[in-house]
Amino acid sequence: MPSQDRVAPGTEARAWAVGPSSSQDRLRGLLRAVETVVGEIELPVVLRRVVEAAVDLVDAEYGALGIIAADRVSLDQFIHVGLDAEAADAIGHLPRGRGILGALIAHPQPIRLGHLGEDPRAAGFPAHHPRMDSFLGAPVRVRGEVFGNLYLTNARRGSFTGEDEELVRALASTAGFAIQNARLFDEARTRAAWMTATAELSAAILSTPLDNILDLLAGRVADLAPGSRVSVLVPIDDSPVLRVAAARGPGEDEILNTTAGGTGGVSGRAMETGSLRLGTVARTPGARDPALLTTDDEEGPVIAVPLRTRQRTWGALSVARSPGERGYSPVELEVLGDLASQASIAWELSRARGEQQRAILNDERARIARDLHDHVIQQIFGAGLTLQSLAAALPDTGDRHRMDEVIRQLDDAIAQIRTVVFALSARDGGSLRHRLIDVVAEASGALRRPPALRFSGPVDSTVRGPLADDVVGVARELLTNSVRHADANTISLDVGIGRNDVWVVVADDGTGIRDPRRSGLANLADRAEARGGALTIETGTGGTRAEWRVPLAAEGEAR
Structure with missing residues (x-):
């Protein structure tokens, strides 16, 4: 020996x-x-x-x-x-x-x-x-x-x-x-770099739309932790299930919008207990945590911190390395926690400011709606009555017909203003009426005269979900065709609700459609047939009328 x-x-x-x-x-x-x-x-x-x-x-x-x-x-x-x-x-x-x-x-x-x-x-x-x-x-x-x-x-x-x-x-x-x-x-340099990034991130959050804040947060942290997987997980509709709302680093496309199984993994634990730091550990069979980088049998080191303010817990921010790489130090966990805390406060301020701006906008829209209803409509209506009394005294000549046409246009203007008043008074900016008004506004830029928009029936309360998406898509396609190809002076969009169906009608006085079988119209026809409806087109040298009509869906899309 x-x-x-x-x-x-x-x-x-x-x-x-x-x-x-x-x-x-x-x-x-x-x-x-x-x-x-x-x-x-x-x-x-x-x-x-x-x-x-x-x-x-x-x-x-x-x-x-x-x-x-x-x-x-x-x-x-x-x-x-x-x-x-x-x-x-x-x-x-x-x-x-x-x-x-x-x-x-x-x-x-x-x-x-x-x-x-x-x-x-x-x-x-x-x-x-x-x-x-x-x-x-x-x-x-x-x-x-x-x-x-x-x-x-x-x-x-x-x-x-x-x-x-x-x-x-x-x-x-x-x-x-x-x-x-x-x-x-090394710790002093790490603190300095993260403190600078935290200040810059807070300022950036305050000038960024709410929908983009999580992507901004993940991107800035990824710049500070190159090679790591950075993920931001948030609850789905106030439930305990967490969804990856933003991700950067290895496999980001694979985990985006996926959910964390079980209790939400390390992100769920961080939301419940506070900051979390783990080294390389054996992987739990069958479990999948999108916040972690894993091999077949091991999960790499990770740090996770909650995104919270006094008012609410938004979610959790995690940073993970591959198995075998060095673990995270207490200093790295500390600076990540500071960044998450400051980002959460900035997020809360941005949200509060957004709500304040929306409240101001809603008040202004309500004022405009009142002015339109109480003054503009009444004046136009009075002018229409005056013209009607004058037209009654005229003989049945060309002047009488022109007078009747002006009265009809005034009635049409009143109907459109009432549509705008209804949309301005509604609090739901994502309603079908608002979305269709936006579509008409997009199409109006290239026209001398904006398209007329009319609604029939309770479209907002009846058409919801995927059916509403189809209605908006069909209206956009048909309006775009008229604007680009019809060479029309007047275009109108009518959306209405019947007893059992919904329709979208776009009419113009243009040159007609040369090829009704082109791919855009064919797609609209396929979309109608998929819902048990049809697309009918009447076209000629005097104009075109396209009607897309489908039954109201029974699977929770209509109420």
Whole structure:
């Protein structure tokens, strides 16, 4: 059995195996290693240089620095030296903190072994792992707390000596100070970047439409956490089911508008309990959380925070990395929480301002509707009565017919103004009448005279859902055809409700339709037939009348 030298707590192995001059050379090597480590301030560079300095100091073939995870029983990061990228990919997952590595985590005291595989604590090696024999491990402490462990294997002189152990312990002690400085610098830079982004995001939210705020939020966080999956989940209609309303990062198109199963996953937990930070964990069979990045058997680290104000909880914001990547630090969770809090306040302010503006708009629309009804309609109606009395005294000549035409136009104007008054008085800006008024407004830009719009029956309360969408689509298509191709002076749109059906009629005095079978009209005919109705077209040199008529749907679309 080869000898194995284990160091008990508090003991010091000072059995130098070389002469004084060689010892001085190694001490000078330690000083050079210390200078190399403390000369950097970037945390990732410092960590790698610690490993490289330790490997050079004791002439080892392989070295690594394992960063202990928040659970204090596993490794969060594993920075290795001596193993190229191809060999590391062949191994797969790097060590997670079991066997000898786990023993060093559980009992943070130096371990020195002559033959690693013969120790009863050894857990063996995975496939494609290089052969490792001698071993030297030492903890790296930062402000009294174990930050990670140095692992060195395969001493080129055969085995590690007590002098090697002393040198590594000295290097680990110095590395702790360098790592602490680098961590403080990294945390300060992280806070500064997120504070700047938080201020910019709050200002941007206040000038962004409510429908685009979640996309804006996900995009800004993704800029701060490149390579991560950022997702914003919100409840569906005040239910406990959460939907991915915005996403950025790997697989964003696949998870957008999907739902989180069970209790809402990490986002649901964050909404219930507050901020959440998890490392890489085994994947729960059958469960699917769109906020997480997963492999076949593992879920990567994630942080999640609620989006809430005193008035309400909007949803949750989460940021996730792939399995095997480093976990999120408490500082990253803290700055994400600050950003989410400020974004929620800005969101609430934007919503309140939007409601205030809508209230002002509704009041103004109500005032305009009253003025139209009380003054404009009455004046036009009075003018029509005067013209009627004058027309009655005229003989049946051309002047009489022109007078009758003017009276008819005034009646038509009154009907259209009443339609506008009704739409202005309605509080539902998404009603069918409002949508059709918007369609007519869109089509009016290219016309000398805007299309006439008439409604018959309770279209708003009767036509809802997909049927309303079809009515709007049909009206837009037929109006567009008349505007673009008919060369008409007058165009009218009539939408009405019968006892069992709904119709859309567009009439013009244009040149007629040359090819009634063109694709746009064919699509409207197919849409009517799908609902059990029909599209009829009467066209000629004197104009065109297109009528789209379908039965009122029975499956909850009509009320």
